[in-house]
Amino acid sequence: MPKTLFDKIWDRHVIADLGDDYALLHISRHLMHDGGGRGLAMIKAAGQKVRNPDLTFATFDHVISTEPGRDHNTLKPYAQRLYDMRDEAKRWGIKLFDLGQPGQGIIHVVGPEQGISLPGTLLVCGDSHTCTHGGMGAIAFGIGATEVIHVLATQSLVQRKPKRLRATFEGTRHSSVTPKDMILHLIGQIGTAGGTGYAVEYAGSAIRALEVEGRLTICNLSIELGAKIGMIAPDEKTFAYLKGRPFAPTGAMWDQAVTDWRSLASDADAVFDREVTVDVGKIAPQITWGTSPEQVIPVTANVPDPSSVADPDKQKAMQMALDYMGLKAGQPIQDAKIDWVFIGSCTNSRMSDLRAAAEVAKGRKVAGHVRAWVVPGSENIKREAEAEGIDRVFKEAGFEWREPGCSMCLAVNGDTIAPGQRSVSTSNRNFVGRQGPGGRTHLASPAMAAAAAIAGHIADVRQI
């Protein structure tokens, strides 16, 4: 029977069939960060054992300061949490990428970068953006705190098999249209609950044309479609990306792995429960206007009018979003003056993202009233960007160049914008209060964010 990519990897990990489409699944990779790091403290409190410390990898990203030159003092008041996690990881023999070391960074950037997130794995982490790793050809999804304990103690998880949705992207995109625009456009089309109950496979010529980093960006926003799993079949680009990375297989084992990975694609006649198609030639650079990622428009558009939709509940939701965002129906979105720009997060903080933003920033200046941050996704990216001189391009343009971490994407480390302030952010959520209570977030690509920083308002990168 023909199988989807998802089914092939799922079937490999079934320990026991529990009925009703439920299975006890083996976990081949588990990642931890300091936001969910209490898992180790909870294991300790419960007197349980970590079953397979060699299959868990950890780093600090959520609560750490991203201030340049960060040290014990700037890590306060959350330093103790880091020290406890460091101690527990050491006690169990869990690999932890510590501050200042290659391998430290946003966990969803680090996994692929270190060759930990491999095709064919079933990978989990106590963070909803774990779907990012699906871009490597893995089943990867976020889990809650109790599920983290379950994984640490048993290296397994009880899950219900989702339905399968295939999103096929065809056509050729314009040069200013990025993977971020592709996925935001899809979310706008089918809604933020459009993928609820599904594992999504992204396919088609426009996906195959993407480099690995772009595929990670696409899969990263699967949870904003309502799907906790998003994935892309691995191919020669994936293998070339992985080869030689610290935790990737080597020698004969590498050849054996690649032979296996070549079988990881949906069979030609595999059946999906739902199919969606997108013509990327019709996509313009995207910007969100509201408080849900589905409230997204082309940057050339006007802010939508609630009276233009029939459903009264939708109307009410749109009006509440407009009020929160301080926008008026019908105004050009480019009239919105901004206070902040944030370039970073597990969505858009990799080398290709920083290069795209730097290209826009080069030789220009950030508008006087705007504060703009660039937060590289990992220690390695920071070093590579500095070796390329990208940090200098940003600094000369008036951007601040920071230490790697999640920073202002979820603002849990104190990197926040003030109530009522407006930000263009390359992150993944424009939720109420996401970048700080009362803060207003517009999601966009790195190039669009850089363009806004220079213009001082939301701007079309093609006009800069």
Add this chain to the structure above:
Amino acid sequence: MEAFTELDAVASPVMRQNIDTDIVIPIHRLRDVAQAELGAYAFEPLRYLPDGSDNPEFPLNKPAFKGAQILVADNNFACGSSREGAVWALMGMGIRCVIAPSFGPIFHNNCFQNGVLPIQLPRDDVLAIAAELEGATRPGANSEPRLAINLHERTVTTPSGRKIEFKVDGIRRESLLKGLNEVELTLTKENEIAAHQAKARKATPWLYQTSLSS
């Protein structure tokens, strides 16, 4: 985990689509407040005015819905972040059951880990239930805004006495009815886990080279 069998309680509609878990519990509260104290901050951005006083528009602040143990919500309730604190915050304000047309997938799993029952019903049914609850708060109404949930029979009974059946997966229902701890259950399957892992180490040995290369 506390078992869930039957619940007859005040139910409050919070009918707004795509309520995300950042609204259910803001991240800085999750960071700074003990698990047992999170209830005071559940729905903080909707529940309180900027000066910290109760927002009279928020349903759970209305006298008729005070002390609600059941929430009735719209599409995609508790989407977004995986934070289990969203469930803990709801429990902290007394909620044991949420009825909605659809849920954020990670929140849905997190509910079952904590003895909270998420009930998925067609949107028309959810809207009708919410309307009945609102109706029951009007002056002269001859019913109260209560729902009766029976997990044995898998039914919701509305204020007017209408009985609506719901589906819940067998394994999840069993765990809720008995208050079972999933980690302890799985630990009894150690032999199966070990056998699977031995097989996987042979079939895909490159996945188990992790400690060698570090």
